[in-house]
Amino acid sequence: MNRNNKASGDNLSAPLNAQRMASICRTLGCDTDVVVLPTVGSTNSWLLESDSTAEVTLCAAEHQTIGRGRRGKTWHSPDSGVTFSIRLNRPEPVTRFHGLSLLVGALLCDQLRDIGAADAMLKWPNDVLVKQAKLAGILIETSISASAESATTVVIGIGINYRRGPEAQLIDQNSTDLFQVCGPDLPDRSELIARVASRVIMAVAGDVPQAVENLSASWADYDALAGLEVAVDSGDAQVVGRTAGIDATGGLLLDTEHGRQVFSSAEVSVRSR
Ligand code: BTN
Secondary structure (H helix, E strand, C coil), rough: CCCCCCCCCCCCCCCCCHHHHHHHHCCCCCCEEEEEEEEEEEEHHHHHHCCCCCCCCEEECCCCECCCCCHHECCCCCCEEEEEEEEEEEEECCHHHHHHHHEEEEEEHHHHHCCCCCEEECCCCCCCEEEEEEEEEEEEEEECCCCCCCEEEEEEEEEECCCCCHHHHHHHECCCCHHHHHCCCCCCCCHHHHHHHHHHHHHHCCCCHHHHHHHHHHHHHEEEECCEEEEEECCCCCCEEEEEEEEECEEEEEEECCEEEEEEECEEEEEEE
16 A cells, blocks of 8 residues: 555455445444345345344445446446445335435535546536546435334445446447546545545434535536526426536526526536547
């Protein structure tokens, strides 16, 4: 290890280590159960199906066979990827978690910037991009407790392209990985997961709607779509306009020919730069 506690290339493919993750989380002030699975369909599905009553569980996998992205997409994670999910059992209604993907995305950008991905930005609502190429994605799923309507299980899934082979880079020119962006001086995967998870767990332990409102004030620091002309597909309609930031609940603001519109959930594609 060098002075910055980075792996200098040789630990990039070290196996995931649950004890190491738990210990780094503890050092950072965050107490969580940690599970590492060699192979699983999807860490999100695994945690959603679990009946854990623990307040927080972190599950990371070496390999996902059916990794899932937003809107039914597949998340491909070759070996030596970073795929993990955090399950929270919370005594609050599901409405308290609107905008959570933006909060998680901003925290993820902060962590990735700290390790050298200085240009990491967030494409509303959940893609982390570097120079418009996708570096990481977030899939948040919730289920309402069977026993109490005001209790919610929240699963926050995060996939980070860590170090992919040259074939992957050739196939998908619209994505990138941490090795390409930062070079070999990266934290190993266990440390990276523990650092991201600790940030997220500690931030969401508080008042999520308030944190989303606070984020809306500093959204310009993260906004990969700032001032761009985009097409927004909300499922019901396609609307074209220029982005104008987010509102206090994390909704995307779009200036259209019919005035300003707000979207709480949609797919956005850029039309011009
Ligand atoms: C997206 O970009 O659409 C979201 C990708 C989320 C991928 C992560 S990998 C860990 C977790 N398990 C899954 O099946 N998906 C998320």
